Amino acid sequence: MSTKRNTFRHRTLPYLLIAPQLVVTLVFFMWPAAQAVIQSFQQEDAFGLSTTWVGFQNYQALFADPDYLNALKVTVVFTLGVTAMSLGLALLLALAVDRMVKSATVYTTLLVWPYAVAPAVSGVMWWFMFNPTIGIFPYLLRMVGYDWNHGLHGTDAMILVVLAASWNQISYNFLFFVAGLQSIPASLREAAAIDGAGPAKRFWTITLPLLSPTTFFLLVVNFVYAMFNTFATIHATTQGGPAGSTNILVYKVFNDGFIGLNLGSSSAQSVVLLFIVIALTVVQFAWVERRVQY
Amino acid sequence: MVENRRFLNILAHLVLILGVAFVAFPVYIALIASTHGQNDFLSGVIPLLPGHDTIRNYSAMMTQGLASSGAPPLWLMLGNSLIMALSISIGKIAISIISAFAIVYFRFPGRMIAFWLIFVTLMLPVEVRILPTYKVVAELGMLNTYAGLTVPLIASATATFLFRQVFLTIPEELMEAARIDGAGPMKFFWDILLPLSRTNIAALFVILFIYGWNQYLWPLLVTTGTDHYTIVLGIKRMADIADQQPEWNFIMSTVVLAMVPPVLVVIFMQRLFVKGLIETEK
Numbered sequence: 001m002s003t004k005r006n007t008f009r010h011r012t013l014p015y016l017l018i019a020p021q022l023v024v025t026l027v028f029f030m031w032p033a034a035q036a037v038i039q040s041f042q043q044e045d046a047f048g049l050s051t052t053w054v055g056f057q058n059y060q061a062l063f064a065d066p067d068y069l070n071a072l073k074v075t076v077v078f079t080l081g082v083t084a085m086s087l088g089l090a091l092l093l094a095l096a097v098d099r100m101v102k103s104a105t106v107y108t109t110l111l112v113w114p115y116a117v118a119p120a121v122s123g124v125m126w127w128f129m130f131n132p133t134i135g136i137f138p139y140l141l142r143m144v145g146y147d148w149n150h151g152l153h154g155t156d157a158m159i160l161v162v163l164a165a166s167w168n169q170i171s172y173n174f175l176f177f178v179a180g181l182q183s184i185p186a187s188l189r190e191a192a193a194i195d196g197a198g199p200a201k202r203f204w205t206i207t208l209p210l211l212s213p214t215t216f217f218l219l220v221v222n223f224v225y226a227m228f229n230t231f232a233t234i235h236a237t238t239q240g241g242p243a244g245s246t247n248i249l250v251y252k253v254f255n256d257g258f259i260g261l262n263l264g265s266s267s268a269q270s271v272v273l274l275f276i277v278i279a280l281t282v283v284q285f286a287w288v289e290r291r292v293q294y
Numbered sequence: 295m296v297e298n299r300r301f302l303n304i305l306a307h308l309v310l311i312l313g314v315a316f317v318a319f320p321v322y323i324a325l326i327a328s329t330h331g332q333n334d335f336l337s338g339v340i341p342l343l344p345g346h347d348t349i350r351n352y353s354a355m356m357t358q359g360l361a362s363s364g365a366p367p368l369w370l371m372l373g374n375s376l377i378m379a380l381s382i383s384i385g386k387i388a389i390s391i392i393s394a395f396a397i398v399y400f401r402f403p404g405r406m407i408a409f410w411l412i413f414v415t416l417m418l419p420v421e422v423r424i425l426p427t428y429k430v431v432a433e434l435g436m437l438n439t440y441a442g443l444t445v446p447l448i449a450s451a452t453a454t455f456l457f458r459q460v461f462l463t464i465p466e467e468l469m470e471a472a473r474i475d476g477a478g479p480m481k482f483f484w485d486i487l488l489p490l491s492r493t494n495i496a497a498l499f500v501i502l503f504i505y506g507w508n509q510y511l512w513p514l515l516v517t518t519g520t521d522h523y524t525i526v527l528g529i530k531r532m533a534d535i536a537d538q539q540p541e542w543n544f545i546m547s548t549v550v551l552a553m554v555p556p557v558l559v560v561i562f563m564q565r566l567f568v569k570g571l572i573e574t575e576k
Binding site: 004006007008010013014015017018020021022024025026027028029030031032033035036039089092093095096097099100103107108109110111112113114115116117118119120121122124125126127128129131133134135136139167170171172175176179199228231232235236250253254257258263266267270271273274277278281 | 299302303305306307309310313314316317318319320321323324327335336337338339340342388389390392393395396397398399400401402404405408411412414415416417418419421422423424425426427428429430431445446448449450454466469470473478479480482504507508510511514515526527529530533542545546549552553556557559560561564567568571572
Protein backbone atom coordinates (compact mmCIF):
# COMPACT_ATOMS: atom_id res chain seq x y z
CA MET A 1 0.00 0.00 0.00
CA SER A 2 1.37 3.35 -1.00
CA THR A 3 2.69 5.91 1.38
CA LYS A 4 5.08 8.82 1.10
CA ARG A 5 8.75 8.17 0.24
CA ASN A 6 9.70 10.07 3.35
CA THR A 7 7.66 9.64 6.47
CA PHE A 8 7.69 11.26 9.85
CA ARG A 9 9.37 9.29 12.58
CA HIS A 10 7.44 9.17 15.79
CA ARG A 11 6.70 6.27 18.07
CA THR A 12 3.34 7.16 19.64
CA LEU A 13 1.84 9.90 17.51
CA PRO A 14 0.48 7.73 14.64
CA TYR A 15 -1.31 5.50 17.14
CA LEU A 16 -2.86 8.50 18.86
CA LEU A 17 -4.02 9.84 15.50
CA ILE A 18 -5.67 6.64 14.40
CA ALA A 19 -7.03 5.66 17.83
CA PRO A 20 -10.40 7.49 17.75
CA GLN A 21 -11.37 5.91 14.42
CA LEU A 22 -10.24 2.47 15.57
CA VAL A 23 -12.01 2.67 18.94
CA VAL A 24 -15.33 3.57 17.30
CA THR A 25 -14.80 0.87 14.67
CA LEU A 26 -14.03 -1.84 17.21
CA VAL A 27 -16.69 -0.95 19.78
CA PHE A 28 -19.61 -0.14 17.47
CA PHE A 29 -18.81 -2.16 14.33
CA MET A 30 -16.56 -5.16 14.92
CA TRP A 31 -17.80 -6.24 18.33
CA PRO A 32 -21.55 -6.10 17.43
CA ALA A 33 -20.92 -7.82 14.09
CA ALA A 34 -19.03 -10.61 15.87
CA GLN A 35 -21.91 -10.88 18.34
CA ALA A 36 -24.37 -11.26 15.46
CA VAL A 37 -22.30 -14.06 13.93
CA ILE A 38 -22.02 -15.89 17.28
CA GLN A 39 -25.69 -15.49 18.13
CA SER A 40 -26.71 -16.84 14.77
CA PHE A 41 -25.43 -20.23 15.97
CA GLN A 42 -27.21 -20.01 19.31
CA GLN A 43 -30.73 -20.39 20.61
CA GLU A 44 -32.04 -18.48 23.60
CA ASP A 45 -34.83 -19.91 25.74
CA ALA A 46 -38.12 -18.07 26.16
CA PHE A 47 -37.00 -16.17 29.24
CA GLY A 48 -33.55 -15.27 27.99
CA LEU A 49 -31.97 -17.15 30.88
CA SER A 50 -29.82 -19.63 29.02
CA THR A 51 -28.40 -19.99 25.57
CA THR A 52 -27.51 -23.22 23.83
CA TRP A 53 -25.30 -23.86 20.84
CA VAL A 54 -27.42 -25.10 17.96
CA GLY A 55 -25.08 -25.09 14.98
CA PHE A 56 -26.76 -24.25 11.69
CA GLN A 57 -30.32 -24.78 12.99
CA ASN A 58 -31.20 -21.07 12.83
CA TYR A 59 -30.15 -20.98 9.18
CA GLN A 60 -32.03 -24.16 8.35
CA ALA A 61 -35.14 -22.78 10.04
CA LEU A 62 -34.70 -19.52 8.16
CA PHE A 63 -34.58 -21.05 4.69
CA ALA A 64 -37.51 -23.33 5.52
CA ASP A 65 -39.59 -20.37 6.71
CA PRO A 66 -42.12 -19.28 4.05
CA ASP A 67 -42.12 -15.73 5.52
CA TYR A 68 -38.39 -15.44 4.94
CA LEU A 69 -38.59 -16.86 1.43
CA ASN A 70 -41.35 -14.36 0.76
CA ALA A 71 -39.15 -11.54 2.09
CA LEU A 72 -36.36 -12.67 -0.26
CA LYS A 73 -38.75 -12.60 -3.21
CA VAL A 74 -40.16 -9.20 -2.19
CA THR A 75 -36.63 -7.81 -1.86
CA VAL A 76 -35.72 -8.99 -5.37
CA VAL A 77 -38.86 -7.45 -6.89
CA PHE A 78 -38.41 -4.21 -4.93
CA THR A 79 -34.70 -3.90 -5.75
CA LEU A 80 -35.21 -4.55 -9.46
CA GLY A 81 -38.18 -2.17 -9.53
CA VAL A 82 -36.32 0.69 -7.84
CA THR A 83 -33.16 0.15 -9.91
CA ALA A 84 -35.00 -0.07 -13.25
CA MET A 85 -37.17 2.93 -12.55
CA SER A 86 -34.55 5.26 -11.10
CA LEU A 87 -31.85 4.31 -13.63
CA GLY A 88 -34.23 4.49 -16.60
CA LEU A 89 -35.67 7.89 -15.73
CA ALA A 90 -32.25 9.27 -14.77
CA LEU A 91 -30.71 8.15 -18.09
CA LEU A 92 -33.57 9.71 -20.04
CA LEU A 93 -33.17 13.01 -18.17
CA ALA A 94 -29.37 12.95 -18.51
CA LEU A 95 -29.62 12.39 -22.28
CA ALA A 96 -32.03 15.33 -22.51
CA VAL A 97 -29.77 17.61 -20.43
CA ASP A 98 -26.80 16.58 -22.55
CA ARG A 99 -28.50 18.21 -25.57
CA MET A 100 -28.99 21.49 -23.74
CA VAL A 101 -26.49 24.27 -24.17
CA LYS A 102 -27.73 27.18 -22.13
CA SER A 103 -30.38 25.67 -19.86
CA ALA A 104 -28.36 22.63 -18.65
CA THR A 105 -27.39 24.15 -15.29
CA VAL A 106 -30.91 25.36 -14.55
CA TYR A 107 -32.41 21.93 -15.24
CA THR A 108 -29.65 20.26 -13.22
CA THR A 109 -30.38 22.42 -10.19
CA LEU A 110 -34.08 21.66 -10.50
CA LEU A 111 -33.40 17.92 -10.66
CA VAL A 112 -30.73 17.28 -8.00
CA TRP A 113 -32.33 18.46 -4.77
CA PRO A 114 -34.47 15.35 -4.03
CA TYR A 115 -31.21 13.69 -2.98
CA ALA A 116 -31.36 15.88 0.14
CA VAL A 117 -34.86 14.77 1.15
CA ALA A 118 -34.87 12.01 3.79
CA PRO A 119 -36.31 8.69 2.54
CA ALA A 120 -38.75 8.72 5.45
CA VAL A 121 -39.97 12.18 4.41
CA SER A 122 -40.46 11.25 0.77
CA GLY A 123 -42.20 8.08 1.93
CA VAL A 124 -44.71 10.11 3.96
CA MET A 125 -45.31 12.47 1.00
CA TRP A 126 -46.09 9.64 -1.41
CA TRP A 127 -48.16 7.93 1.29
CA PHE A 128 -50.20 11.12 1.53
CA MET A 129 -50.66 11.51 -2.24
CA PHE A 130 -51.82 7.91 -2.51
CA ASN A 131 -54.08 8.00 0.56
CA PRO A 132 -57.03 5.80 -0.52
CA THR A 133 -59.72 8.20 0.75
CA ILE A 134 -58.37 11.68 0.06
CA GLY A 135 -55.22 11.15 -2.07
CA ILE A 136 -54.97 12.72 -5.50
CA PHE A 137 -53.83 9.61 -7.39
CA PRO A 138 -56.51 7.22 -6.06
CA TYR A 139 -59.01 9.94 -7.01
CA LEU A 140 -57.70 10.00 -10.59
CA LEU A 141 -57.48 6.21 -10.71
CA ARG A 142 -61.11 5.88 -9.59
CA MET A 143 -62.10 7.88 -12.65
CA VAL A 144 -60.63 5.20 -14.88
CA GLY A 145 -62.22 2.50 -12.75
CA TYR A 146 -59.26 1.30 -10.67
CA ASP A 147 -59.80 0.92 -6.95
CA TRP A 148 -56.43 1.83 -5.38
CA ASN A 149 -55.87 0.62 -1.84
CA HIS A 150 -52.33 -0.04 -0.65
CA GLY A 151 -53.73 -1.11 2.71
CA LEU A 152 -55.36 -4.14 1.10
CA HIS A 153 -53.64 -4.86 -2.21
CA GLY A 154 -50.03 -6.03 -2.11
CA THR A 155 -49.28 -4.83 -5.64
CA ASP A 156 -50.50 -1.30 -4.90
CA ALA A 157 -48.31 -1.17 -1.79
CA MET A 158 -45.28 -2.38 -3.77
CA ILE A 159 -45.84 0.25 -6.49
CA LEU A 160 -46.09 2.92 -3.79
CA VAL A 161 -42.81 2.05 -2.08
CA VAL A 162 -40.97 1.63 -5.40
CA LEU A 163 -42.15 5.10 -6.47
CA ALA A 164 -41.15 6.69 -3.17
CA ALA A 165 -37.72 5.00 -3.08
CA SER A 166 -36.96 5.77 -6.75
CA TRP A 167 -37.96 9.40 -6.36
CA ASN A 168 -35.08 9.87 -3.88
CA GLN A 169 -32.51 8.09 -6.00
CA ILE A 170 -33.11 9.68 -9.43
CA SER A 171 -31.00 12.77 -8.72
CA TYR A 172 -27.97 10.70 -7.74
CA ASN A 173 -28.14 8.53 -10.87
CA PHE A 174 -28.81 11.60 -13.00
CA LEU A 175 -25.62 13.35 -11.84
CA PHE A 176 -23.46 10.31 -12.54
CA PHE A 177 -25.04 9.76 -15.97
CA VAL A 178 -24.46 13.42 -16.88
CA ALA A 179 -20.81 13.08 -15.84
CA GLY A 180 -20.54 9.85 -17.84
CA LEU A 181 -22.06 11.44 -20.96
CA GLN A 182 -19.72 14.40 -20.76
CA SER A 183 -16.70 12.12 -20.70
CA ILE A 184 -17.64 10.58 -24.08
CA PRO A 185 -15.58 12.42 -26.71
CA ALA A 186 -17.81 14.48 -29.02
CA SER A 187 -15.57 13.55 -31.95
CA LEU A 188 -16.85 9.97 -31.86
CA ARG A 189 -20.45 11.06 -32.22
CA GLU A 190 -19.56 13.62 -34.87
CA ALA A 191 -17.70 11.01 -36.89
CA ALA A 192 -20.70 8.69 -36.70
CA ALA A 193 -23.02 11.51 -37.74
CA ILE A 194 -20.84 12.27 -40.78
CA ASP A 195 -21.00 8.59 -41.69
CA GLY A 196 -24.77 8.95 -41.69
CA ALA A 197 -25.79 7.44 -38.32
CA GLY A 198 -28.95 9.03 -36.94
CA PRO A 199 -29.50 9.94 -33.25
CA ALA A 200 -31.05 6.57 -32.36
CA LYS A 201 -28.30 4.60 -34.07
CA ARG A 202 -25.63 6.74 -32.36
CA PHE A 203 -27.24 6.14 -28.98
CA TRP A 204 -27.22 2.34 -29.35
CA THR A 205 -23.81 1.95 -30.95
CA ILE A 206 -21.77 4.71 -29.29
CA THR A 207 -23.34 6.36 -26.27
CA LEU A 208 -24.74 3.30 -24.52
CA PRO A 209 -21.64 1.07 -24.86
CA LEU A 210 -19.31 3.88 -23.75
CA LEU A 211 -21.63 4.60 -20.84
CA SER A 212 -21.55 1.00 -19.64
CA PRO A 213 -18.91 1.52 -16.91
CA THR A 214 -21.10 4.24 -15.38
CA THR A 215 -24.20 2.09 -15.76
CA PHE A 216 -22.55 -0.90 -14.13
CA PHE A 217 -21.29 1.18 -11.22
CA LEU A 218 -24.75 2.71 -10.74
CA LEU A 219 -26.33 -0.73 -10.90
CA VAL A 220 -24.29 -1.86 -7.88
CA VAL A 221 -24.90 1.40 -5.99
CA ASN A 222 -28.63 1.16 -6.63
CA PHE A 223 -28.77 -2.46 -5.48
CA VAL A 224 -27.11 -1.41 -2.22
CA TYR A 225 -29.45 1.56 -1.92
CA ALA A 226 -32.63 -0.45 -2.54
CA MET A 227 -31.62 -3.30 -0.26
CA PHE A 228 -30.18 -1.38 2.69
CA ASN A 229 -31.05 2.31 2.65
CA THR A 230 -34.78 1.99 2.12
CA PHE A 231 -35.60 0.81 5.61
CA ALA A 232 -37.00 4.27 6.36
CA THR A 233 -39.21 4.25 3.26
CA ILE A 234 -40.83 0.98 4.33
CA HIS A 235 -41.02 1.80 8.02
CA ALA A 236 -42.61 5.21 7.42
CA THR A 237 -45.22 3.85 4.99
CA THR A 238 -46.40 0.26 4.63
CA GLN A 239 -44.43 -1.30 7.53
CA GLY A 240 -43.98 -4.41 5.45
CA GLY A 241 -47.68 -4.89 4.83
CA PRO A 242 -50.25 -5.75 3.67
CA ALA A 243 -49.60 -9.40 4.53
CA GLY A 244 -45.83 -9.15 4.06
CA SER A 245 -46.07 -7.88 0.48
CA THR A 246 -43.48 -5.13 1.07
CA ASN A 247 -41.53 -6.89 3.82
CA ILE A 248 -37.98 -6.45 2.53
CA LEU A 249 -35.05 -8.20 4.27
CA VAL A 250 -33.76 -5.22 6.28
CA TYR A 251 -37.26 -4.51 7.53
CA LYS A 252 -37.70 -8.14 8.53
CA VAL A 253 -34.41 -8.17 10.47
CA PHE A 254 -35.54 -5.13 12.42
CA ASN A 255 -39.01 -6.50 13.00
CA ASP A 256 -37.96 -10.00 14.10
CA GLY A 257 -35.10 -8.78 16.27
CA PHE A 258 -36.33 -5.55 17.75
CA ILE A 259 -40.07 -6.06 17.91
CA GLY A 260 -40.33 -9.87 17.92
CA LEU A 261 -37.16 -10.32 20.01
CA ASN A 262 -36.21 -13.50 18.18
CA LEU A 263 -32.47 -13.24 18.70
CA GLY A 264 -31.27 -16.37 16.92
CA SER A 265 -33.29 -15.90 13.77
CA SER A 266 -32.59 -12.17 13.57
CA SER A 267 -28.85 -12.81 13.89
CA ALA A 268 -28.93 -15.45 11.18
CA GLN A 269 -30.74 -12.97 8.93
CA SER A 270 -28.08 -10.36 9.75
CA VAL A 271 -25.34 -12.75 8.69
CA VAL A 272 -27.11 -13.47 5.38
CA LEU A 273 -27.34 -9.71 4.76
CA LEU A 274 -23.68 -9.38 5.71
CA PHE A 275 -22.72 -11.80 2.94
CA ILE A 276 -24.82 -9.83 0.45
CA VAL A 277 -23.05 -6.57 1.40
CA ILE A 278 -19.64 -8.23 1.18
CA ALA A 279 -20.45 -9.61 -2.28
CA LEU A 280 -21.68 -6.23 -3.53
CA THR A 281 -18.64 -4.40 -2.07
CA VAL A 282 -16.23 -6.85 -3.68
CA VAL A 283 -17.95 -6.43 -7.06
CA GLN A 284 -17.85 -2.65 -6.70
CA PHE A 285 -14.14 -2.54 -5.83
CA ALA A 286 -13.19 -5.07 -8.48
CA TRP A 287 -14.81 -2.70 -10.95
CA VAL A 288 -12.94 0.33 -9.59
CA GLU A 289 -9.62 -1.52 -10.00
CA ARG A 290 -10.46 -2.37 -13.60
CA ARG A 291 -11.50 1.16 -14.44
CA VAL A 292 -8.21 2.60 -13.22
CA GLN A 293 -6.21 0.41 -15.60
CA TYR A 294 -7.39 1.51 -19.02
CA MET B 295 -24.82 17.99 -29.41
CA VAL B 296 -23.85 16.93 -32.89
CA GLU B 297 -26.50 18.38 -35.14
CA ASN B 298 -29.42 20.67 -34.61
CA ARG B 299 -32.71 18.85 -34.84
CA ARG B 300 -35.66 20.91 -33.83
CA PHE B 301 -37.87 17.96 -33.03
CA LEU B 302 -35.30 16.36 -30.71
CA ASN B 303 -34.67 19.65 -28.92
CA ILE B 304 -38.35 20.09 -28.23
CA LEU B 305 -38.59 16.48 -27.09
CA ALA B 306 -35.63 16.98 -24.73
CA HIS B 307 -37.23 20.06 -23.19
CA LEU B 308 -40.49 18.16 -22.79
CA VAL B 309 -38.74 15.24 -21.05
CA LEU B 310 -36.94 17.62 -18.70
CA ILE B 311 -40.07 19.58 -17.86
CA LEU B 312 -41.93 16.35 -17.09
CA GLY B 313 -38.97 15.18 -15.01
CA VAL B 314 -38.91 18.40 -13.00
CA ALA B 315 -42.67 18.11 -12.53
CA PHE B 316 -42.26 14.54 -11.29
CA VAL B 317 -39.69 15.49 -8.67
CA ALA B 318 -41.45 18.70 -7.65
CA PHE B 319 -45.03 17.44 -7.45
CA PRO B 320 -44.87 15.64 -4.06
CA VAL B 321 -43.27 18.71 -2.50
CA TYR B 322 -45.88 21.00 -4.04
CA ILE B 323 -48.65 18.83 -2.57
CA ALA B 324 -46.96 18.88 0.84
CA LEU B 325 -46.53 22.66 0.74
CA ILE B 326 -50.17 23.19 -0.22
CA ALA B 327 -51.39 20.78 2.46
CA SER B 328 -49.45 22.70 5.08
CA THR B 329 -51.48 25.84 4.30
CA HIS B 330 -54.90 24.30 4.99
CA GLY B 331 -56.97 23.65 8.09
CA GLN B 332 -57.78 20.22 9.49
CA ASN B 333 -61.29 20.16 7.99
CA ASP B 334 -60.03 20.25 4.41
CA PHE B 335 -58.74 16.69 4.74
CA LEU B 336 -61.87 14.97 5.97
CA SER B 337 -63.43 14.16 2.62
CA GLY B 338 -63.12 14.65 -1.10
CA VAL B 339 -59.66 15.00 -2.55
CA ILE B 340 -56.58 16.73 -1.11
CA PRO B 341 -56.46 20.45 -1.92
CA LEU B 342 -54.36 21.58 -4.89
CA LEU B 343 -54.47 25.33 -4.24
CA PRO B 344 -53.15 27.24 -1.22
CA GLY B 345 -55.35 27.73 1.85
CA HIS B 346 -55.41 30.32 4.63
CA ASP B 347 -54.05 28.52 7.66
CA THR B 348 -50.32 28.69 6.90
CA ILE B 349 -49.31 30.82 9.86
CA ARG B 350 -51.58 29.00 12.26
CA ASN B 351 -50.20 25.56 11.27
CA TYR B 352 -46.55 26.49 11.39
CA SER B 353 -46.72 28.51 14.58
CA ALA B 354 -48.71 25.78 16.34
CA MET B 355 -46.16 23.16 15.32
CA MET B 356 -43.16 25.27 16.19
CA THR B 357 -44.35 26.20 19.67
CA GLN B 358 -46.57 23.32 20.83
CA GLY B 359 -45.94 20.27 18.71
CA LEU B 360 -48.59 17.61 18.40
CA ALA B 361 -49.64 16.56 21.86
CA SER B 362 -52.02 13.82 20.68
CA SER B 363 -49.16 11.79 19.22
CA GLY B 364 -46.53 12.80 21.78
CA ALA B 365 -44.50 14.92 19.37
CA PRO B 366 -42.59 17.75 21.01
CA PRO B 367 -42.49 21.28 19.56
CA LEU B 368 -40.72 21.43 16.22
CA TRP B 369 -37.98 23.83 17.28
CA LEU B 370 -36.82 21.16 19.71
CA MET B 371 -36.73 18.44 17.03
CA LEU B 372 -35.10 20.80 14.52
CA GLY B 373 -32.46 21.57 17.14
CA ASN B 374 -31.85 17.86 17.73
CA SER B 375 -31.53 17.24 14.00
CA LEU B 376 -29.08 20.10 13.69
CA ILE B 377 -27.00 18.81 16.60
CA MET B 378 -27.01 15.34 15.11
CA ALA B 379 -26.14 16.47 11.57
CA LEU B 380 -23.34 18.75 12.74
CA SER B 381 -21.81 16.29 15.22
CA ILE B 382 -21.86 13.46 12.69
CA SER B 383 -20.36 15.50 9.86
CA ILE B 384 -17.73 17.26 11.96
CA GLY B 385 -16.94 14.09 13.91
CA LYS B 386 -16.53 11.97 10.78
CA ILE B 387 -14.31 14.55 9.10
CA ALA B 388 -12.16 15.05 12.22
CA ILE B 389 -11.44 11.41 13.00
CA SER B 390 -11.04 10.47 9.33
CA ILE B 391 -8.61 13.22 8.44
CA ILE B 392 -6.29 12.39 11.34
CA SER B 393 -6.38 8.67 10.63
CA ALA B 394 -5.63 9.31 6.95
CA PHE B 395 -2.74 11.51 8.06
CA ALA B 396 -1.39 8.66 10.21
CA ILE B 397 -1.75 6.13 7.39
CA VAL B 398 -0.11 8.24 4.70
CA TYR B 399 2.62 10.11 6.58
CA PHE B 400 3.81 7.51 9.07
CA ARG B 401 5.15 3.99 8.87
CA PHE B 402 4.30 2.06 11.99
CA PRO B 403 3.69 -1.56 12.97
CA GLY B 404 0.02 -2.47 12.58
CA ARG B 405 -0.58 0.13 9.87
CA MET B 406 -1.98 -2.40 7.39
CA ILE B 407 -4.23 -4.01 10.01
CA ALA B 408 -5.60 -0.60 10.96
CA PHE B 409 -6.26 0.19 7.30
CA TRP B 410 -8.15 -3.05 6.75
CA LEU B 411 -10.17 -2.67 9.94
CA ILE B 412 -11.35 0.70 8.69
CA PHE B 413 -12.03 -0.73 5.24
CA VAL B 414 -14.22 -3.52 6.62
CA THR B 415 -16.64 -1.02 8.18
CA LEU B 416 -17.85 -0.38 4.62
CA MET B 417 -19.35 -3.85 4.74
CA LEU B 418 -21.10 -3.43 8.09
CA PRO B 419 -24.02 -1.01 7.72
CA VAL B 420 -26.20 -0.54 10.83
CA GLU B 421 -28.90 -2.60 9.16
CA VAL B 422 -26.94 -5.84 9.49
CA ARG B 423 -26.06 -5.45 13.17
CA ILE B 424 -29.10 -3.74 14.64
CA LEU B 425 -29.60 -5.66 17.88
CA PRO B 426 -25.99 -6.16 19.05
CA THR B 427 -25.11 -2.52 18.38
CA TYR B 428 -28.16 -1.43 20.30
CA LYS B 429 -27.01 -3.62 23.20
CA VAL B 430 -23.53 -2.10 23.23
CA VAL B 431 -24.99 1.40 23.29
CA ALA B 432 -27.44 0.41 26.04
CA GLU B 433 -24.69 -1.12 28.17
CA LEU B 434 -22.56 1.99 27.83
CA GLY B 435 -25.55 4.00 29.12
CA MET B 436 -25.76 5.98 25.90
CA LEU B 437 -29.46 5.51 25.11
CA ASN B 438 -31.29 8.83 24.87
CA THR B 439 -28.12 10.89 24.75
CA TYR B 440 -26.58 12.94 21.98
CA ALA B 441 -23.44 10.83 22.31
CA GLY B 442 -25.47 7.68 21.66
CA LEU B 443 -27.10 9.30 18.63
CA THR B 444 -23.85 10.35 17.01
CA VAL B 445 -20.68 8.57 18.21
CA PRO B 446 -21.54 5.09 16.83
CA LEU B 447 -22.03 6.65 13.38
CA ILE B 448 -18.82 8.66 13.09
CA ALA B 449 -16.45 5.91 11.94
CA SER B 450 -16.03 6.37 8.21
CA ALA B 451 -14.09 4.36 5.71
CA THR B 452 -15.24 6.53 2.79
CA ALA B 453 -13.99 9.76 4.37
CA THR B 454 -10.69 8.14 5.39
CA PHE B 455 -10.11 6.90 1.82
CA LEU B 456 -11.01 10.28 0.41
CA PHE B 457 -8.45 12.09 2.56
CA ARG B 458 -5.86 9.39 1.90
CA GLN B 459 -6.36 10.00 -1.83
CA VAL B 460 -6.03 13.76 -1.34
CA PHE B 461 -2.85 13.43 0.72
CA LEU B 462 -1.26 11.07 -1.80
CA THR B 463 -1.56 13.75 -4.50
CA ILE B 464 0.18 16.38 -2.36
CA PRO B 465 3.81 16.74 -3.59
CA GLU B 466 6.53 15.09 -1.49
CA GLU B 467 8.58 18.28 -1.68
CA LEU B 468 6.14 20.14 0.58
CA MET B 469 6.78 17.76 3.42
CA GLU B 470 10.53 17.71 2.83
CA ALA B 471 10.62 21.50 2.78
CA ALA B 472 8.60 21.64 5.98
CA ARG B 473 10.97 19.21 7.66
CA ILE B 474 14.04 21.14 6.59
CA ASP B 475 12.46 24.23 8.05
CA GLY B 476 12.08 22.34 11.30
CA ALA B 477 8.32 21.73 11.34
CA GLY B 478 7.12 18.71 13.33
CA PRO B 479 4.33 16.43 12.09
CA MET B 480 1.49 18.30 13.79
CA LYS B 481 2.71 21.68 12.60
CA PHE B 482 2.89 20.28 9.05
CA PHE B 483 -0.65 18.94 9.46
CA TRP B 484 -2.14 22.22 10.69
CA ASP B 485 -0.26 24.64 8.47
CA ILE B 486 0.03 22.71 5.21
CA LEU B 487 -2.23 19.67 4.93
CA LEU B 488 -5.36 21.19 6.43
CA PRO B 489 -5.33 24.38 4.28
CA LEU B 490 -4.62 22.29 1.17
CA SER B 491 -7.61 20.00 1.75
CA ARG B 492 -10.04 22.85 2.46
CA THR B 493 -12.31 22.33 -0.55
CA ASN B 494 -12.37 18.55 -0.04
CA ILE B 495 -13.42 19.11 3.56
CA ALA B 496 -16.18 21.49 2.48
CA ALA B 497 -17.47 19.10 -0.20
CA LEU B 498 -17.47 16.20 2.23
CA PHE B 499 -19.20 18.32 4.84
CA VAL B 500 -22.14 18.98 2.50
CA ILE B 501 -22.63 15.27 1.83
CA LEU B 502 -22.25 14.28 5.49
CA PHE B 503 -24.57 17.01 6.74
CA ILE B 504 -27.34 15.58 4.55
CA TYR B 505 -26.43 12.06 5.67
CA GLY B 506 -26.62 13.06 9.33
CA TRP B 507 -29.81 15.08 9.01
CA ASN B 508 -31.62 12.25 7.23
CA GLN B 509 -30.70 9.44 9.65
CA TYR B 510 -33.71 7.35 10.56
CA LEU B 511 -33.04 3.81 11.75
CA TRP B 512 -30.41 4.79 14.31
CA PRO B 513 -32.43 7.53 16.10
CA LEU B 514 -35.39 5.16 16.00
CA LEU B 515 -33.40 2.62 18.00
CA VAL B 516 -31.56 4.95 20.36
CA THR B 517 -34.25 7.45 21.37
CA THR B 518 -37.11 6.32 23.54
CA GLY B 519 -38.07 9.65 25.10
CA THR B 520 -39.31 12.58 23.06
CA ASP B 521 -36.58 15.00 24.14
CA HIS B 522 -34.04 13.52 21.72
CA TYR B 523 -36.36 13.03 18.75
CA THR B 524 -35.05 14.26 15.44
CA ILE B 525 -37.50 15.87 13.04
CA VAL B 526 -37.38 13.06 10.47
CA LEU B 527 -38.33 10.62 13.20
CA GLY B 528 -41.00 12.96 14.59
CA ILE B 529 -42.94 12.96 11.29
CA LYS B 530 -43.29 9.23 11.47
CA ARG B 531 -44.61 9.37 15.04
CA MET B 532 -47.24 11.91 14.00
CA ALA B 533 -48.45 9.93 11.00
CA ASP B 534 -48.64 6.83 13.12
CA ILE B 535 -51.84 7.23 15.12
CA ALA B 536 -53.77 3.99 14.93
CA ASP B 537 -57.45 4.78 15.43
CA GLN B 538 -57.55 8.40 14.39
CA GLN B 539 -57.32 10.43 11.18
CA PRO B 540 -53.78 11.74 10.91
CA GLU B 541 -53.70 15.56 11.17
CA TRP B 542 -52.31 16.05 7.68
CA ASN B 543 -51.95 19.83 7.84
CA PHE B 544 -49.62 19.53 10.84
CA ILE B 545 -47.75 16.53 9.44
CA MET B 546 -47.14 18.30 6.15
CA SER B 547 -45.86 21.48 7.81
CA THR B 548 -43.39 19.26 9.65
CA VAL B 549 -42.48 17.55 6.36
CA VAL B 550 -41.75 20.93 4.79
CA LEU B 551 -39.60 22.08 7.72
CA ALA B 552 -37.70 18.78 7.75
CA MET B 553 -36.86 19.19 4.05
CA VAL B 554 -35.87 22.85 4.01
CA PRO B 555 -32.40 22.76 5.67
CA PRO B 556 -30.79 19.93 3.65
CA VAL B 557 -32.44 21.05 0.39
CA LEU B 558 -31.14 24.59 0.87
CA VAL B 559 -27.67 23.18 1.50
CA VAL B 560 -27.80 21.31 -1.82
CA ILE B 561 -29.16 24.24 -3.81
CA PHE B 562 -26.77 26.87 -2.47
CA MET B 563 -23.71 24.65 -2.40
CA GLN B 564 -24.45 22.72 -5.56
CA ARG B 565 -20.87 22.74 -6.82
CA LEU B 566 -19.49 21.41 -3.53
CA PHE B 567 -22.35 18.91 -3.33
CA VAL B 568 -21.60 17.44 -6.77
CA LYS B 569 -17.87 17.37 -6.01
CA GLY B 570 -18.48 15.60 -2.72
CA LEU B 571 -20.86 13.09 -4.23
CA ILE B 572 -18.47 12.11 -7.00
CA GLU B 573 -15.39 12.07 -4.77
CA THR B 574 -16.89 9.86 -2.09
CA GLU B 575 -17.69 7.19 -4.68
CA LYS B 576 -14.17 6.86 -6.05
